[in-house]
Every structure is written in C-alpha cells, then in structure tokens.
Amino acid sequence: MIEKFRLIGDYLHLWAQEVPNREALVLNDIRWTYGQFQDRVTAFARALMNSGVKRGDRVLFLSTPRPEFMIVYLAATEIGAIWGGLSPKAQLEEYRQRVRDSKPTLLLSLIQSGDRDYTSDLTTLMKENLQIQRLITLNGKIPGLSTSFDDFLMEGQEVPLEAYQKARATVRTEDPAMIVFTSGTTGRPKGALLSHKSLINGFVGANAYVHLSSPLRIICHLPINHIGAAGQIATFALIAGGGIYFMETFSAEGTLELVQQEHINVLGQVPTQFELELALPNFEGYDLSSVEEMLWSGATASKNMVEKLSKSVKARLATNYGATETSGPVTWTRPEATLEELYATVGRPTNCF
Numbered sequence: 001m002i003e004k005f006r007l008i009g010d011y012l013h014l015w016a017q018e019v020p021n022r023e024a025l026v027l028n029d030i031r032w033t034y035g036q037f038q039d040r041v042t043a044f045a046r047a048l049m050n051s052g053v054k055r056g057d058r059v060l061f062l063s064t065p066r067p068e069f070m071i072v073y074l075a076a077t078e079i080g081a082i083w084g085g086l087s088p089k090a091q092l093e094e095y096r097q098r099v100r101d102s103k104p105t106l107l108l109s110l111i112q113s114g115d116r117d118y119t120s121d122l123t124t125l126m127k128e129n130l131q132i133q134r135l136i137t138l139n140g141k142i143p144g145l146s147t148s149f150d151d152f153l154m155e156g157q158e159v160p161l162e163a164y165q166k167a168r169a170t171v172r173t174e175d176p177a178m179i180v181f182t183s184g185t186t187g188r189p190k191g192a193l194l195s196h197k198s199l200i201n202g203f204v205g206a207n208a209y210v211h212l213s214s215p216l217r218i219i220c221h222l223p224i225n226h227i228g229a230a231g232q233i234a235t236f237a238l239i240a241g242g243g244i245y246f247m248e249t250f251s252a253e254g255t256l257e258l259v260q261q262e263h264i265n266v267l268g269q270v271p272t273q274f275e276l277e278l279a280l281p282n283f284e285g286y287d288l289s290s291v292e293e294m295l296w297s298g299a300t301a302s303k304n305m306v307e308k309l310s311k312s313v314k315a316r317l318a319t320n321y322g323a324t325e326t327s328g329p330v331t332w333t334r335p336e337a338t339l340e341e342l343y344a345t346v347g348r349p350t351n352c353f
Contacts, residue, residue: 002204002239006173007196009078012038015241022215025067026262027246032067034241037074044075046156046164051106051134055080055170058102058179062086062095062109062118064248065220065229068138068149070238072108073178073230077196079164080171081105084179084191085225088113092121099129101191102179108136108149114249122146173197180227182324192325194231202328203236205350209318209332210266210293216242217290218266219258221250221273227324228298233268236328242266252276256286263290267315270298271305278308291315297322297329306343321346 005011012034015022020035032040053059059076061083063069069085076083084102086095088110099107109122119142126135126145135146176193183189210216218237222229237244245262247254256277259267274296277283294315301319309317319342320329333347341347 001208004200004204007077007168007171008177008199008235008238009041009074009168011239011241012041012074015238019215019241022241023243025070025244025246027067027248030067037070040071040153041074041078042161042164043153043156044071045078045168046159046161047152047154048075048081048106048156049079049159049164049167050155051152053079053081053105055167055175057081057105058084059106060084060086060099060102060104060108061224062088062107063138063224064088064110064113065222065224065246066138066248067244067246069224070234070244073234074238077177078171079167080175082176082179082193084181085223085230087223087225088116088118089223092124095121095125096128097188098181098191099125099132101181103129103131105131105133106136107132107134109138109146111137111140111142111146119145171196173200178230180230180324181225194227194325194327198327199231199235200239202322202326203231203239206232206236206320206328206332207240209320209350210240210295211316211335212265212292214265216240216266217262217264218242218244218268219247219255219264220244221247221255222270227322227327228268228270231327232297232322232329252280256280256283256288259291260287265290266293266295267291268295268297271296271301272299274301274309275305278305278312284312288313288315293318295319301343303339303343306339310339317342319346320350 016034016038024037025032073083137146141148178194181189320332322329331347
C-alpha cells in the first residue's frame, strides 16, 4: 500500500523527485510533467502568500476541468488555505450562496467558457463580497477588475522560497484542504470540509483496490466542484503518481478518442457516461485495449450497461460508494464480483479508513 503522508502536497513532491519527467497534467497542447507541476505549484503558492492568503483562508476557482485547477488546489493547500471549486454551469444565485457561505479571500475564474461570458457575474460577486481581496482570471484579465493568471504567478517571486517552506511546515494533517458543497438532497447545499488526513486516508485506501501493469493514466471530465473530479479522480491520481488527462466538456466520442490517443488505463465515470458511450453505433470500433479498470459511482448501473460492458471490453469492472463527507469510497466491489454484484450492490466495506 502507498505510504500515508502528512499533506496532499507531499505526494506531488514525492513523484517530482522520483519521476520528474512523467506526465502529470495534460490538456491539448499542455503536457506538464511532475517536475513542471511542482514548479508551478510552488510559484503559485508563493504568489498566494504575496497576496496575503494564509492558513485557513478560502480560495475558490470557477473553472472547467483544466490543469490550472490542480495547480491552484495544491498551491492553496500547501500553505494551509482551503480550496473549493465552482461550476461554470451554475447561475449567479448559486455563486452568491457559495461565496457567501465560504467567504473566500481570493477568487479565480475563467472569463469565458463556450458562449458564456462571466464578466457580469464576477463584477457582481466582487462588489457584494468585500472580503475577496483579488480576482484572478485565466486567459487574460478584465480591465479594472482582475489580474491575469500568468501575471499573478509572476508575483510569487516577491516571496522567498524559505518563507513558503516555513508556511508549509505549519500546516497540520488535520487542517481542512478542500470545501465541497453537497448536492442538497436534505435541504440547501452545505459545504463539507475535507482535511488532508481524510483525503489521504480515503484515496491511499482506494488505490489499494486498483491493480495496474503501468503507471495510472486517467481522464478528468467531471465538474471540479464535485468530489468525483477533485477527489476520486484528481487526488486519487496524484497519490498514485498518475497522469491526469483533462476534458473541459464531456462527450462520448471525445472520451473514447482520448482513451485511444493517450492509452488511458483507468476510466472512472458515472453510469450515464458509460451508457452514452455504449450507445454510439461505432462503440466496438474504438480501441479500448489500454483500459485495465472501468469504475463507476454516483448512481446505480443498469443490468443492461454492466452486461454490455462485460461483453465489449477486457477491463476489470468495479463500482464503489462514498459520500462527499467521507472523501473516499466506503465500499468497493471485489475483483471477482459477479455481474449481479456489479449492478445490484455497491460492494463491500473498504479498509480505506
């Protein structure tokens, strides 16, 4: 089993030292290795410190699944701040509620995603929430309102490396690392605070259930404001020293093409995504031979889906169950699980905790 460290960022430093040239974060032309990943996280953490962010402060990021999400998540948690994601599909009222509840010191955001421009929403949020000290935007800046991501990154040079290392040394494993808002099934969505220790326990444990013949390569195409992307894909992959291959917008065809192109060996999705892929008339034509594990959670899989997958792919099939508040899965199916166990149960209790 992978060793349990003190902080989430310890795994970044481990893999940057052991396999600095292994791909870590990939999206289109971005192909950052673990060494480059570590350099960017350190630079961004120093920039956060230069902007006054300290232990216990909240940093929110409105974005699609992108490599920068991992940079900000790790940088914030390295100095004891708490990272949280916002969905680019949400509307202003939801942003207001999330910002009001979490009281971030810093807000990061896309300026545009597809046809949607966030300038108006961001202007409103900055006017209504005076505790937000700065707005940082990707791919440019909004005049008079924001600083560009790249310019902000450069500001980290003002903070000595020793100051960053000293701040990092004060962070405890019990400190909150991530805030994830629940789905609101029992009322208004509430922010669940997940500690370094909780995330590490959950996803070190989860890695024990996945057996691969080569370093993990996984797709991240779920919303970063959900535990599925931030925890079950991103934190899970980081702990394993794996590569994360991002898709900003899910499509069934695009996912299967990415599996082929990047030799993905773990495909973790919600059942609806598998259903859409299986429904493609040319599904059998995709080369999915690299995939060793297909995992689903978040909903029950249909009998039809499980039977189709079992006949169409050679990958091991598995499902698990966990709640936002538990960080990692609390149940997992056995490698030798029957088809009925895969569609009619959530597996057996794990030893993740």
